[in-house]
Amino acid sequence: MEDCPIKNQLNSIKEAVEKIENGAKDKLNAVWIETSGCFGEVISLFDGLTPNIIYLLDKLVNMTYFGSIMADEGDHAYERLLEVMNKDYILIVSGAIPKKDNGLFTVLATYKNEKITASKAIDMLSEKAKHIIAVGTCASFGGPTAANPNISEAVSLREFLNRDDIISIPGCPANLIWTYGILSYLVNNGTPELDYLGRPTAYYGELIHDNCERRRYFDLGIFAKKLGDKECMFMLGCKGPVTYAYCPISKWDLSNNWPVGSSTVCIGCANPGFPDENEPFIQYGGKNL
């Protein structure tokens, strides 16, 4: 993703929109399946101001199916999912996929008296999808939905489909600018460079710790004693040293802020083992890695 440097992510989005508007590229066709989770990915997307959801839907993506915002209901809504399979399309999934009881923990629709589970829809749509994107830590790794005791036996998209070509954008929630960045990269260039977990290296290539504004304190061995102190929060259990994500660079919605900037430790929400392997999130009096 060399020609899509992180600092130019807005330029990349603009470039994709210009190519679509001058006919050099087509808008992406996509369906967004929301399965088991807290819908945080969708809230993150809807809260975005720069760019916002209207811009995404108007300029970049024909979103044929998106349960949280689509006007269609009932059979007609489900038929929109079936229609898209006659085109080139991208399958976007947020949330983990419950496997217990044939996936009945998440039912997307009842169509002709059949309950269409998220697992059935994802199975069907994945067959012909040009690209498959997991948005958020639940879809990428199982996340909180698959955390102990995982009563619905939920799994990540990668595990459910048993495929290693899925583009994963972990984060709890995923940073919306990464989602936009990947969609625009698909328009401009095609599949981005991915690491062994399917994460785009442009957004997950470096440790949070290596880009953190408090790193100087860490190097000098000066540590915060409580939340709110200005020093490095390593001794409070910050997971920045073991978490690969560009949070300190991207920040949130161009706000110039991010968890450590708000004086909370990084809890490693973009990590594969989140949350079980990252608890306790805060620990006073010693390191917690």
Ligand code: SF4
């Ligand atoms: Fe590393 Fe966390 Fe300290 Fe930042 S606050 S330097 S990420 S340990």
Ligand code: F3S
């Ligand atoms: Fe999550 Fe840590 Fe980034 S908590 S949002 S990975 S700073």
